[in-house]
Amino acid sequence: MKLSSIAAFTSIALLTACDSTNNKESTNKTSPTSIQPLEKEIKNINPFELKKTRLLTINNQKFEFNGKKLTTSSKIRSIRTSQIGSISGSFIILSKERPTPAVLGLPINDDASLVSPNTWRFTANRGTDFLALYKQLKSKYKKVEMSIKYGGIDREEQ
Numbered sequence: 830m831k832l833s834s835i836a837a838f839t840s841i842a843l844l845t846a847c848d849s850t851n852n853k854e855s856t857n858k859t860s861p862t863s864i865q866p867l868e869k870e871i872k873n874i875n876p877f878e879l880k881k882t883r884l885l886t887i888n889n890q891k892f893e894f895n896g897k898k899l900t901t902s903s904k905i906r907s908i909r910t911s912q913i914g915s916i917s918g919s920f921i922i923l924s925k926e927r928p929t930p931a932v933l934g935l936p937i938n939d940d941a942s943l944v945s946p947n948t949w950r951f952t953a954n955r956g957t958d959f960l961a962l963y964k965q966l967k968s969k970y971k972k973v974e975m976s977i978k979y980g981g982i983d984r985e986e987q
Contacts, residue, residue, distance in 0.1 A: 884908075885960065888974045899960040901953075905977065914977040916959055919952045923972035935965055950976075 882893040891908040899905075901918040920937075921944065922928060928941050928949055941951035953962055959975060966973040 887960075887963065887977070898958045900957065901955060901959075903959070912979050914979045917976040917978045918955075918959075919950055919976040920963070920966060921948060921950050921972075921974040921976065922966060922970045923947055924949055924970055933969065935962060937962070 882895050885892045885894050885899070885905065887905075892905040892914075893908065894903065894905045896903060899916060901916055903916045904913055905916065906913050925947050926932075927943075928937065928951055930937050930939055936954040936957045938952045938954060941949045944950045953959060963973065963975050
């Protein structure tokens with residue numbers, strides 16, 4: 830008796846399932862509204878997951894970068910904190926003398942300002958490869974930091 834009731838229940842469930850799939854196939858057509866959620870999901874994907882990333886060491890920290898040239902507003906992701914930051918375009922160096930483009934022979938603006946004793950902040954020319962400039966500055970000065978903004982706040986100004 831138990832076996833026959835289980836078989837009857839299974840048969841009814843299969844018939845109902847087959848009947849509902851036939852109805853869905855006849856009424857379900859591809860519409861633009863069924864594609865929209867997929868487009869929203871694609872927009873929410875982290876850009877660092879889509880492209881091949883380069884691993885960079887800046888300010889003694891590891892970052893991921895997608896791109897050929899690190900410039901103002903380039904996005905980088907901290908390996909340690911997973912925060913996405915933006916290159917602000919300025920550098921901080923320790924030097925007794927004011928850094929000037931003529932003395933350094935580098936693509937920087939003549940806008941160096943004294944932040945604290947022997948500490949200068951200046952910006953680089955737009956379009957400059959900041960990673961190459963950072964390496965050149967590191968070869969000339971003991972302490973060099975590239976300013977990175979996290980969430981619209983410049984880490985160096987905090």
